[in-house]
Structure formats: structure tokens, C-alpha cells
Amino acid sequence: QKEVEQNSGPLSVPEGAIASLNCTYSDRGSQSFFWYRQYSGKSPELIMSIYSNGDKEDGRFTAQLNKASQYVSLLIRDSQPSDSATYLCAGHTGNQFYFGTGTSLTVIP
């Protein structure tokens, strides 16, 4: 069973701080990982994808992948109240995606 584990939170950070979201995965064969943001009552939307070990930056977002430790993280710099949402970590193996249960983030103004 392929699994992605996330801390469900809630995680609260003050506006302007760095929010750190983490997940671990069970399938060493997984090659690709994704972070989705989901606002309440809405569908998931892609924030970042990462395929290689190391860091990948896109604006205020940085994804980190460590395949040896089977660990994926998402850093959100200069957090804004609009970043308040649930963040889903997903892995990909064999044309299928498998998702964690999500971490709820609240950015306090």
C-alpha cells in the first residue's frame, strides 16, 4: 500500500513568517511528488512539483525532496493570510497519484 503521511495540524503561523509543511512517503519507487493547495469547499490546485533530490523554488514557495529519507517538504516564505488552506502532499508511481490527508495551515494577520 503506497502511503503518504502528513501532520494534519492545524499549523498556525503569523503573517510574514515561514510556514513549513512536511510529509513522508512509503514507496521508494515513487519518482515524483506534488504539493496541492485546497481552500475550503474548493478543489485541489497544484502549487509545486518536484522530481529530483534537493530544493526547487517558485516565488515564495520552496519544495524539498530527500529520496533517501523518503521525505518531502514545502516552505512558504512571507506567509500571507491568503495562504490559509489545507495543503496536500501527493506521490506518483505507475501513472497513479496517491495523496496524504493534508495539513491545515492558518496564517494569522
Next chain:
Amino acid sequence: DAEITQSPRHKITETGRQVTLACHQTWNHNNMFWYRQDLGHGLRLIHYSYGVQDTNKGEVSDGYSVSRSNTEDLPLTLESAASSQTSVYFCASSREFAGGADTQYFGPGTRLTVL
């Protein structure tokens, strides 16, 4: 603009009835997926398709069926709705993979209540 749509957006039905949820994408993607999302379980894969006439069971396929007669549509049918199938259903699509994963694009979701 290309998009993925679902209908209906909200549905209330009774136990035992057959229900079909529609999913239509204009991305021209080969791969389409159906998920359900419940509190504490995240997104769970119901069925998926890699192309016309291809369908595969996912993690929670019991009580559900799909058919793929064209590239754009993957309707999800609940053969005999049960209260345990009350959930939010998301359809998603992605391109054919070529050595790496492509992005999944999600529809807006259908909230189904089975009474």
C-alpha cells in the same frame, strides 16, 4: 481555455438509487481519474482510465463503475447508492506520461448526499 467540469455540483439521492456523476475535460488528456474525499481520509482513488475503452479499479472501487467511450468524458456510476457513499467526488485528468509524472488538474467537485 481548456478546463475540466463536473455535474451536478450537488446531488441528494436515496439509498438504493443509481446515480451517475459526469466529468468532462477539454484538455485532450488521455488519463482521467475519480477520487472521493472524506474527512480523515484525504483523496482516495475510485477508478481511473488511461484512454478510450480503458478503465481500472482504484483503492475504493466497490459499488462504483466507470466507462470511457471518448477522450473527453469519464462518467462515474453508483450502481445502488449507499449512505457510506456520501462524500465529495473529484474528477481529475492528466497527460500521458513520458518518463515522468505530469500534473493532475481537478474539476470543481460534486457533493453527493445519500439519504
